[in-house]
Amino acid sequence: MDRLSTTTAETLFGINGESAHERVVLATDAPSGLQAIIAVYSTARGPSFGGCRYWQYAGDHEALNDALRLSQGMAFKNALADLPFGGGKAVIVRSGESLDRAALFRAFGRLVQSLNGIYITAEDVGTTADDMRAVQSETQYVSGIPRAGEVYGGNPSPRTAYGVFVGLLSAVDVALGRKTLDGVSVAVQGLGSVGWDLCERLHRAGAQLIVADIDATRTTRARELFNARVVETAQIVDIEADVFAPCALGGSITRAVAAQCRFKVIAGGANNQLMSLAEGDVLHQRGIFYTPDFLVNAGGIISCVREYLGSADEQAVLTEIAAIGPRVLELADRVKATGIAPARAAVTWARQKMTAQ
Numbered sequence: 001m002d003r004l005s006t007t008t009a010e011t012l013f014g015i016n017g018e019s020a021h022e023r024v025v026l027a028t029d030a031p032s033g034l035q036a037i038i039a040v041y042s043t044a045r046g047p048s049f050g051g052c053r054y055w056q057y058a059g060d061h062e063a064l065n066d067a068l069r070l071s072q073g074m075a076f077k078n079a080l081a082d083l084p085f086g087g088g089k090a091v092i093v094r095s096g097e098s099l100d101r102a103a104l105f106r107a108f109g110r111l112v113q114s115l116n117g118i119y120i121t122a123e124d125v126g127t128t129a130d131d132m133r134a135v136q137s138e139t140q141y142v143s144g145i146p147r148a149g150e151v152y153g154g155n156p157s158p159r160t161a162y163g164v165f166v167g168l169l170s171a172v173d174v175a176l177g178r179k180t181l182d183g184v185s186v187a188v189q190g191l192g193s194v195g196w197d198l199c200e201r202l203h204r205a206g207a208q209l210i211v212a213d214i215d216a217t218r219t220t221r222a223r224e225l226f227n228a229r230v231v232e233t234a235q236i237v238d239i240e241a242d243v244f245a246p247c248a249l250g251g252s253i254t255r256a257v258a259a260q261c262r263f264k265v266i267a268g269g270a271n272n273q274l275m276s277l278a279e280g281d282v283l284h285q286r287g288i289f290y291t292p293d294f295l296v297n298a299g300g301i302i303s304c305v306r307e308y309l310g311s312a313d314e315q316a317v318l319t320e321i322a323a324i325g326p327r328v329l330e331l332a333d334r335v336k337a338t339g340i341a342p343a344r345a346a347v348t349w350a351r352q353k354m355t356a357q
C-alpha cells in the first residue's frame with residue numbers, strides 16, 4: 001500500500017486496516033487569529049515530536065494534507081533515528097493579515113499545552129527561535145530554543161544540514177563508488193537555512209554546485225561565494241548532475257521528474273520530497289539512488305530531542321547525527337537484499353522500529 005500518497009485528507013482514517021493518525025486537532029483562537037492543526041501520527045515510541053510550520057496555503061485542505069504527511073514522516077524519522085519519540089507535526093495557517101506574532105505563538109503554546117505532552121513542538125519552515133520562546137511562555141513541551149548558560153540548544157538547521165551532508169556522502173559512495181565529493185556535481189534546490197549550510201559544506205568538500213532559489217539575492221551570493229552555477233527554479237530538476245539535493249519545500253519529485261531526471265543520487269533536506277512512494281519505485285527502476293528525506297534530514301530533530309531531554313553536548317549530538325551515514329549504507333544493503341526501492345524499504349524499516357517497542 002502506498003502510504004505516502006494515501007495519507008491525505010481524503011483517507012483520514014487509513015484504509016485496508018493500515019494505521020491512521022492517532023489524533024488530529026483543528027484549533028482556532030479568535031483574539032490572536034490562530035488557525036492551527038496538530039497531527040499526531042504515532043506515540044508508539046513515546047510522545048510525538050516534530051516542528052511547527054507557519055505557512056500560507058492555497059486552502060485548508062492543503063494545510064491539513066501537509067500536517068498529515070509531515071507528521072507521518074516524523075514518525076518514520078524519529079524511529080529510524082532511534083529516538084524515544086513518536087511522530088507529530090503542527091501547521092499554523094498564515095493569513096494575509098498582519099497579526100501580533102508573539103500573541104499568535106503564545107496561543108499556539110496554549111494549544112500545545114492543552115494536549116498534555118502527547119505532542120512536543122519546535123521550529124520548522126516559517127518559524128524561528130523567537131517564536132518558540134513565545135510558545136515556551138505557555139508550555140514546557142517545546143524545543144529549539146537557545147538557553148543562556150546551557151550547553152546545547154537552538155536553531156536545528158545547521159545540524160539538519162550536517163546530517164544531510166553525511167547521508168549524501170554515503171549515498172555517493174553507494175551509487176558512484178566515490179569516497180569524496182571532490183568534483184562531484186550537486187544541484188541544490190533552495191538556499192534557505194538548510195540548503196545554504198549544506199552548500200557551504202559541499203563547497204568545502206570540493207563539490208561543484210548548481211543552485212536555484214526563488215530569492216535571487218541568495219543565488220547571487222552562492223555564485224559569488226561558492227562559484228555556483230545558477231539556474232531557474234523550474235530548471236533545477238531538469239539539469240544533468242551527479243546529485244540532486246532538494247532543500248526547499250516538499251513534492252519536487254513528481255511523476256515526470258522521477259521519469260526524466262538525470263541524477264544518479266537524490267539526497268536532500270526537504271520533507272516529503274516524493275509525491276508518493278510510486279515515484280520512489282520509478283527512480284529505483286531507473287537506477288537512481290534515492291535516500292529518503294526522513295532518513296537523511298533527521299539531524300535537526302536529533303538536536304531538538306537532545307536539547308529537550310537536556311542529555312547531550314554538541315559533540316555527542318554531532319556523533320549521533322553522523323550515524324546517518326552508516327544508516328544510509330544499511331538501507332542500501334536492505335535494498336540490495338530485497339530488491340525493494342529505498343523509499344519503501346525505509347518505510348518498512350521504520351515501521352518495524354515503531355512496533356518493536
Ligand code: NAI
Nearest residue numbers: 156157160190191192193194213214233248269270271300
Ligand atoms: P527555509 O525557509 O529557510 O528555506 C527554504 C528555501 O527554499 C528558501 O530560501 C526559499 O526561498 C526556497 N524556495 C522556496 N520555494 C522554492 C522553489 N520553488 N525553488 C527553489 N527554492 C525555493 O527552510 P529550511 O529550514 O531551510 O527547510 C528546508 C526544507 O527542509 C523544508 O522542507 C523543511 O521542512 C526541511 N527540514 C528542515 C529542517 C530544519 O532543521 N530547518 C529539519 C528537517 C527538515
